[in-house]
Amino acid sequence: MVISYLGGECFKVSQGDLTLAFNPPGKGSKLTSAKFGADIALISLDHEDFNGTENASFGEREPFVIKGPGEYEVKGVAVRGWGTPTSYGGKETINTIYSVSLEGMHMVFMGALGTGELPAAAKQELDDIDILFVPVGGDDVLDHAAANKLAVALEPKAVVPMHYDATSLKAYLKEAGKTVESQEKLTVKKKDLDGKEGEIVVLTN
Numbered sequence: 001m002v003i004s005y006l007g008g009e010c011f012k013v014s015q016g017d018l019t020l021a022f023n024p025p026g027k028g029s030k031l032t033s034a035k036f037g038a039d040i041a042l043i044s045l046d047h048e049d050f051n052g053t054e055n056a057s058f059g060e061r062e063p064f065v066i067k068g069p070g071e072y073e074v075k076g077v078a079v080r081g082w083g084t085p086t087s088y089g090g091k092e093t094i095n096t097i098y099s100v101s102l103e104g105m106h107m108v109f110m111g112a113l114g115t116g117e118l119p120a121a122a123k124q125e126l127d128d129i130d131i132l133f134v135p136v137g138g139d140d141v142l143d144h145a146a147a148n149k150l151a152v153a154l155e156p157k158a159v160v161p162m163h164y165d166a167t168s169l170k171a172y173l174k175e176a177g178k179t180v181e182s183q184e185k186l187t188v189k190k191k192d193l194d195g196k197e198g199e200i201v202v203l204t205n
Contacts, residue, residue: 001105003186005203006034008049009111009135009162015103018075021063022098022109022133026052032205037061040074044096044111047088068096077102082122086114088140097122104190108156109133112163116146130193132156135163136172144172151176157193159200160186169202176200 004012008031009023021038025031028048037058043051043065056063064074069083078101086095097118098109108129118126134151135141141163142150151159161172173180182202193199 001103001188003131003160003188003203004184005160005162005205007032007205009044009133010034010050011109011133011160011162012036012038013102013107018077018102020077020100020102021056023050023111024052024055025049026054038063040077040079041065042079042098042100042109043067044098044109045086045088045093047091047093047112049089050112066098068094080125082119082125084113084115084119084122086112086140088112088114097126099126105130105188107131107133108154110135110142110150112141113150114141116142116150118150126154129154129156130190131158131160131188133160133162136161137164137168144168144175147172148175151198156198157196158188159198160203161200173200173202 002014011022013020019038021041025033026048033055035055038056041053041056041063069081072079080099081096083094095111100107134147136147178200180200180202182204
């Protein structure tokens with residue numbers, strides 16, 4: 001599995017011929033957008049910072065779009081989503097937390113989560129997490145302290161911070177007590193994560 005970070009909350013996750021897009025920014029967003037072809041696009045919140053499904057289309061590749069709570073199975077990928085109330089861009093709305101199982105790997109994508117209090121149903125289901133994607137930038141999403149508290153509680157093998165600037169990332173790493181070298185992409189197999197506990201992976205875009 002290869003994970004690339006494209007800024008904001010946008011990730012490209014590839015496994016063989018299959019590509020997933022998480023929260024690609026749309027045309028109206030101030031976030032830099034990258035265009036690539038995806039088979040599945042997961043949108044956690046209906047805002048131009050995250051709902052640019054047109055940027056996950058390329059050539060004849062049009063993604064199956066998942067945008068909201070529920071259970072889905074697409075091309076062998078099992079997805080479960082839980083809605084959580086949040087406020088983003090001055091608007092009360094719903095953010096969806098996604099649990100994604102792909103090739104034996106369990107990823108959890110928190111999206112634009114604004115509170116560290118998870119829905120009860122999600123709490124019961126979110127265990128044995130291989131990779132946790134969590135916002136750390138504050139303002140409308142979790143700040144460094146809340147993000148670290150949540151990551152510690154969920155006990156993932158690896159944590160990938162998102163939705164940050166240099167200042168908030170530094171604060172998050174200090175809160176977690178870690179010094180981490182950033183890398184361009186993460187190439188990982190499930191066995192690579194055996195025995196790991198809360199390892200932080202900082203990806204550059």
